[in-house]
Amino acid sequence: LTGPYNDEVPIPTEGRTGAWFERELVESKRELEVRLEKSITELCFPVGYFSDETLERCKHAGYQRVWASYPGNLSKDYVQPRCLCQELSAFEVKCVLNGGMNPLANRYLKMHKMNG
Secondary structure, eight states, X not given: OOSOOSSSSOOOOTTOOHHHHHHHHHXXXXXXXXXXXXXXXEEEOGGGOEEXXXXXXXXXXXXXXXXXXXXXXXXXXXXXXXXXXXXXXXHHXXXXXXXXXXXXXXXXHHHHEEOO
């Protein structure tokens, strides 16, 4: 998505339509492909939140895989987990890499998948 969106600057959704969101997905993908001269096939959700509607719009925009913020193992699923490790200790990172967060995966998935 275009813009400086992150934890401190949330994506502005108030008054935005589904058409706006889909256009944003398609145009940002196209812009990156032109600038990088590479095919963009994956998307990482800002802050990791998503909904069923979001997933459908991402598929329609041409993304082959998306990444969210919940722990787990990589799979062939459309939505892939990712664990943010920037604030973890070396021991915690080692635990994550060895599957230590897997028991919490379903809990985090429910936290990050929004209704809609």
